[in-house]
Amino acid sequence: MDAKRGLLLVSPTAAYVILLLAAPLMTILAFSFWTQDFLAIDTTFTLDNYREAFADPIYRTLMARSLWISGAVTLVTVILAFPIAYFVSFHVPPERKALWIFLITIPFWTSYLLRVFLWKVILGFNGVLNSGLQSIGLIDEPLTFILYNSNAVVITLAHAFAPFTILPIYVALEKIDRSLLEASQDLGESKFSTFFRVTLPLAMPGVIAATLIVFIPTIGDYVTPRLVGGPNGLMIANMIQTQFLKLNNAPLGATLSVLAMCCVTAISLIFLFLNRRYLRTQ
Structure with a gap:
């Protein structure tokens, strides 16, 4: 029953x-195992799409670039988010923590597309950043490596996904029993060693959640690379969009999607395995 x-x-x-x-x-x-001729789908089983995806260097280049950009965005956001989450959890008075969390979530109030356009304005050749640096004399001519390349994509995505990393890390830090930290220092550990031997291992569930929350969706982002990436900042999702919507080749687009999912799954499993080994050594 x-x-x-x-x-x-x-x-x-x-x-x-x-x-x-x-x-x-x-x-x-x-x-991914079918073929398409304009609007006609041939459901005959074939591996030609996978052969083409592995043989054509442009697909390998886009996949490698996508993994690199997603990894860089994840690394940057987690490294920058952890100190903020730590400060809010350990140094902000309890009655003000809700206000800080409220301020952290403010970027969610605006459209994602609007935020990307704002970064395009900030990083532009005559944008806010270049104009500001030139006005104070730090540079003589505008910087060209901060827009229409992979650097711009990393900066924009790191800002867009920052709240997604701060919140899970903050929740994990809030669950830590403060008496464990006091006990560690009473036993002779410094604050530095207490952080790496007690605080960080106990906060790893939040770090893992933040890492996966950022890494998995960023590899499939196609709006940001299209608007701020330029030719050298396009990712595999842009090629998938092109195959589906412009080239009328849904099977090849599906093949690239499957390969991207397999890469993300493999890397995520490796990360979880390495993290488990790290926790066992603590």
Whole structure:
């Protein structure tokens, strides 16, 4: 009876997941083994799409660039977010923490597209950053390496995903029992060693969550690379969009999507494995 009641309770959620997650993924996987001639889909099984994806250097270049940009964005956001989350958790009075969290979430109030355009204005050849640096005499001519390349994509995505990294790390830090830190220092550990041997390992669930929350979606972002990346900042998602919407080659676009998902899954599993080994040594 209890088993039937449990199945009844989870069945709506299971159906929702199957319809909106599993079914689209299986459809994309099936498309990757088909071919398309303009609007006609040939459902004959073939591996030609995967052969083309591995043989053409442009796809390998875009995939490598996407992984590098996603990794750089993840690293930058986590490194910058941890001190902010630590400060709010350990040094802000309890009655003011809600205000700080409120301020951190303010970027969510504005459109993602608007924020990307604002960074385009800031990083532009005659933008706010270059104009400011020239006015104070730090540079003689505008910097050209901060827009329409992978650097601009990393900067823009790091800002866009900053709240996604701060919040899970903050939640993990809030759950740490402060008496453990006091006990560590009572046993002769310095604040520095206490942080690396007690605080950081206990905060790793938040760090892991922040890392995955940023790394997984950034590799599929195509708006930011299109607007601020230029030719040298385009990612694999831009090629997938082109295959689906402009070249009428949905099977090849599906193949690139499957390969991107496989790369993200493999890297995420390796990261989780290395993190588990790190925690075991603490």
